[in-house]
Amino acid sequence: MKLLNSTARASSAVLAGALLLGSLTACGGGSGQAAAKVDTSTLTLAIDSDSASFGFDPLRVSAAQRQFFEGLYESLMTLQADGSAGPGLAKEFSYNADNTVLTLTLKDDVTFTDGSKLDAELVKANLDRRSDPALSAYSAVAKGGAQEITSVDVVSPTQVALTFAKPQPGFEKNLASTTGMIVGKNGVTDSASLAATPAGSGPYILDPATVKGNKYVLVKNDKSPEAPKYAFDKVIFSVVLDPQARANALVSGQADVAMLTSNTVDFAKSKGVGVSQIGGTVNTMVSFDKIGKTAPAFAEEKVRQAFQYAINRQALVDALHKGDIPAWNALPKDSAGFTKELETKFAYNPDKAKALLAEAGYPDGFEFTIVAGAQTQTDLQAVQKDLAAVGITMNIKMAASTDEAFAAVATTPLGYAPLSWDNPVGFMYGAVLNGFTNVQKATDEQLSAATGELAAAKDDAAVKAAATKLNTRLVESGWMIPLYEALVNQGYNTKKVAPVEFAGTNAYPLLSSYKPAS
């Protein structure tokens, strides 16, 4: 039965021809980047999360969003290219003799987009919001925080004094991040307005072309004296959650810079884009319970050490985090305390793990539960298999809420988190020895001593010696069970953007550091 007439056949042939042509075009090769027209007026950054999921209040976010908010707001101090803190809205600063009072001298020519002017009253009004629990940027300086500010006092219209609960030398570096960002008067008075409208004095202002959660468009703020330091007239933060899609956007020329996951770096490089990398974040299992309150076995150091031997870190990285670095050190590769010795000392050895369990009185292993989030589930499933091989049964319970995830520090013996060691002493005192990872209040004299030594170290050699001691003890004690160090990768279109540089060890480049390719 032939029901197709000649017209229908001709149409089919045209359709087939079009499809063939399309497929040939598809196989033609060539890079989108090469074909893209260089445009130095706009910089498009493909980023991995919504920069303003909480609106445009910079105090509701943490350091990870600094780069975006740097466009809209200025900080009291400014992060410098070498990672140190330099002048910002505060042109000078000084400490009193015992480092309990920090006095800032403010610029006097700063205007905010809401029309307000910078003065000491405004800085005080900003910092006096520190008791608001919604303001994540202030969590460390609020009452009970690791770097608590007890009072903020106006000394003169251009001078403000911050008084701390205990000595805080070097506190100025905190003011170079979102903690130090200053919101205009309208924003402070009516913080709800910041949900949709920023009130900053930064080099850029929000353009109406912004689509919440998808694309944030910043254009130059003509009233900002800082604006000329920023090379691009317009900056677009394009939210692309899928890692492969981000890499695709970069290599096809839709984005000029993209945050890449390690497993898309090779693909991106193969298409001719540049990639700048920095380490610093160690994904670590953390022993919450070192006294055996929630799981008796965890009171034994040998049990915690058995975890170090039981986990096949290389296999974990090969399977789930291609391109990242397996970690046997608690501290990152580029830190002063990093030591190769730990890599051989705690190399994968399930027999040794079993032997240690037996010595600790658990020859048949034991069982415990860990609370996981969506981000950590697959890693924990990989670790679960390794632990099962030495007799340890780790049940994985998915957290039903953020509250449950936070509460796990008190109810379960082990957790898992990415840890950044930008400030080892602060993190040890604030989180490890006294803070949220030690709610059972365990003590370890060696850890306390090493932290004290590091805090007191005066030169590089002393820092290295103390940090190495601290790092080694963190691993030997099993307080930290490092798994892998994640690299932060910034891919960039080499034809449009100069190689991306990081500010010291900070994982997020300064917005001002992006320059056009010469």
Next chain:
Amino acid sequence: MEVTMALFITKRLLMALATVLVVAVLAFMLVHAMPGSPGAVSLGAGATPEAIDEVNHRLGWNDPLVVQFFSWLGAAVQGDFGISLIDGRSVSADLAGRLPVTASLAAGATLLSAVLGIALGVTAAVRGGMVDRIIGGVCGMAVALPAFWIGIIFVYFLAVQSPVFPATGYVPFEVSPQDWALSLALPVITLAVGGAAFIARQTRASMLEALQQEHIRTLRATATPTWKILYVHALRYASLPIVAGIALQFIQLFGGSVIAEQLFAMPGLGQAVQTSVSTHDAPSVQGVVVIATVVVVAVNLVLELATKFLDPKLRAS
């Protein structure tokens, strides 16, 4: 006849309204069953119980459930779905911006899958033999392949290797109709592949049955042009299950657009629901659920009316 039709439409409208109401109640109850409260969500983990209670009180969270529901419903029927707990913006305004994205995706993918699916299904049924087997095999594979994987392949060839289409992003129609079409091309094709295969199978089966009918044989005997026999008479006879299949595809694509929205970074409802569920943003979740339900119910209603129109027997009943 008109009275019967009017009664039919009225009944269906009432049922549609009842369905939306039931879903709204369920969404409301589920949101209340979620752990945490609006105060805890908006203030974060470090908030004091007093601060959380103050926010909950302000939002009416401590009122009886019935009071809360009717208060929410009263505002919702006026198009006000409340304020997001996370960023304090109007949920309705957010959804109004996102609905066109998802609707464009779903409508475009449905249209493409209908055109391709019907063409392939008719060809398979008419040509038979090897052509039928090839189309059947291709459709089998297309149905089985995950949309996410198909999308990655299309992006690789049509955006990365050859920059024919953009790899990510969405351009609103009012900004540039041409860029709007280009930005939709790959996600629409990605979503349409599986749908076209499904409709092709449906069309093939219906067309095979239609071609056996007495009146089609008569038309052939009277030298009626082939295209007219196929695409007017036979296809109309076969159209009921095909129309139902297309409507089902639209509903499925509307709900399943989250895959394309994530892969192509498009600001649609799928992206919104993903974000609002993960952040426990109750008003946003409720808003998306209700909007999606209204769309699905409306499409079903149109389908029923179309079915009634297409089938003389149903029309007379």
